[in-house]
Amino acid sequence: MNAQLQTPSACPIAPPSTQEPLIGKSLEELRSLVKDMGEPAFRADQLHQWLYVHCVRNFDDMSNLKKSFRDKLAETHQVGSLSIAEKQVSQDGTTKYLFRLPDGKVVESVLMYFEERGTYALCLSTQVGCAVNCGFCATGKLGFMRNLSVAEIVEQYVYAQADSGKEVRNIVFMGQGEPMLNYDTVLQAIHILNKSAEVGMRHITISTSGIVPRIYDLAKEDMQLTLAISLHAPDNATREAIMPLNKKWPLEELMPALHHYVSTTGKRLTIEYILLAGVNDQPGHAHDLGKLLQGLKCNVNLIPYNPIGDAYGYKRPSGNAIHRFKDIVTAYGKKVTVRVERGVDIAAACGQLANKVQPV
Numbered sequence: 542m543n544a545q546l547q548t549p550s551a552c553p554i555a556p557p558s559t560q561e562p563l564i565g566k567s568l569e570e571l572r573s574l575v576k577d578m579g580e581p582a583f584r585a586d587q588l589h590q591w592l593y594v595h596c597v598r599n600f601d602d603m604s605n606l607k608k609s610f611r612d613k614l615a616e617t618h619q620v621g622s623l624s625i626a627e628k629q630v631s632q633d634g635t636t637k638y639l640f641r642l643p644d645g646k647v648v649e650s651v652l653m654y655f656e657e658r659g660t661y662a663l664c665l666s667t668q669v670g671c672a673v674n675c676g677f678c679a680t681g682k683l684g685f686m687r688n689l690s691v692a693e694i695v696e697q698y699v700y701a702q703a704d705s706g707k708e709v710r711n712i713v714f715m716g717q718g719e720p721m722l723n724y725d726t727v728l729q730a731i732h733i734l735n736k737s738a739e740v741g742m743r744h745i746t747i748s749t750s751g752i753v754p755r756i757y758d759l760a761k762e763d764m765q766l767t768l769a770i771s772l773h774a775p776d777n778a779t780r781e782a783i784m785p786l787n788k789k790w791p792l793e794e795l796m797p798a799l800h801h802y803v804s805t806t807g808k809r810l811t812i813e814y815i816l817l818a819g820v821n822d823q824p825g826h827a828h829d830l831g832k833l834l835q836g837l838k839c840n841v842n843l844i845p846y847n848p849i850g851d852a853y854g855y856k857r858p859s860g861n862a863i864h865r866f867k868d869i870v871t872a873y874g875k876k877v878t879v880r881v882e883r884g885v886d887i888a889a890a891c892g893q894l895a896n897k898v899q900p901v
């Protein structure tokens with residue numbers, strides 16, 4: 542394997558601190574802070590630029606702020622609160638960042654390059670661990686530890702943007718955690734990413750395992766983002782076997798919520814479907830999926846499973862099984878894509894994020 546591992550000594554590290562991070566604050570919040578410090582309002586605009594346009598990691602780099610102001614800020618605040626515990630670069634250029642949080646816990650983000658479109662996309666985490674416990678997912682095996690804060694979510698983006706030197710214009714909330722179980726915080730983070738970091742709302746995707754009440758809530762928000770649903774099975778029995786949350790919100794509840802979302806927002810959904818050999822990849826499953834999705838404005842994204850050793854007992858379907866499944870669902874009038882996995886050699890693919898470095 543040619544995957545490159547960068548140890549912390551090779552990466553910029555912010556020292557641990559209990560001071561409040563500035564990253565994650567809106568321009569309005571920075572204006573209020575600056576006013577309380579007796580500084581003119583334009584200082585907030587300068588600060589905002591350093592945080593979200595130049596993505597600097599320390600006060601000394603904020604060269605147009607007078608030293609006395611920087612020193613005063615540093616007494617009560619830090620630029621960001623994450624430090625890098627590990628960085629791995631895949632053979633295909635995918636970069637996995639393992640961030641250490643102020644309380645010592647760790648969380649991962651993945652930066653992917655899509656050659657055909659010439660764009661970068663960043664997969665962000667929203668929780669440490671996850672309570673949903675999908676059967677094929679490494680994060681689910683960690684259990685739920687805690688929600689991330691607005692600052693911790695936004696800083697994953699700011700860090701990756703600065704470290705890569707690339708223009709990262711696409712964000713997917715598809716990393717560790719269920720974003721809809723940290724709903725208010727994720728929405729606040731999206732507003733900062735959109736307004737301050739200027740990531741277009743149409744370039745932001747929230748992926749959910751199907752937290753039905755939050756789908757109705759999101760429909761009311763009038764946001765132009767994309768909603769992706771991890772469906773993974775066309776019937777309750779199969780879905781429940783791989784996604785225990787289906788007991789709480791079975792398809793009879795999930796599907797009406799999806800129809801409501803589309804009719805309220807006019808937006809096309811993305812249906813995510815992980816293909817597990819012999820579990821949900823048979824022709825009958827494909828026909829049932831085609832029928833289930835009839836009348837729903839959506840595209841289907843098939844994700845051939847990446848085995849994590851033999852850990853969970855699932856296997857990747859053959860190429861023939863994948864194409865057969867795709868053809869059947871396509872015949873029901875759906876646009877179906879097969880996801881090209883990124884970062885397989887560094888375990889950065891969907892469902893593989895497992896915080897390999899343990900908390901200190």
Ligand code: SF4
Pocket residue numbers: 671672673674675678679680681682716717718719750892
């Ligand atoms: S797939 Fe997503 S929702 Fe399911 S356990 Fe993993 S992180 Fe949680």
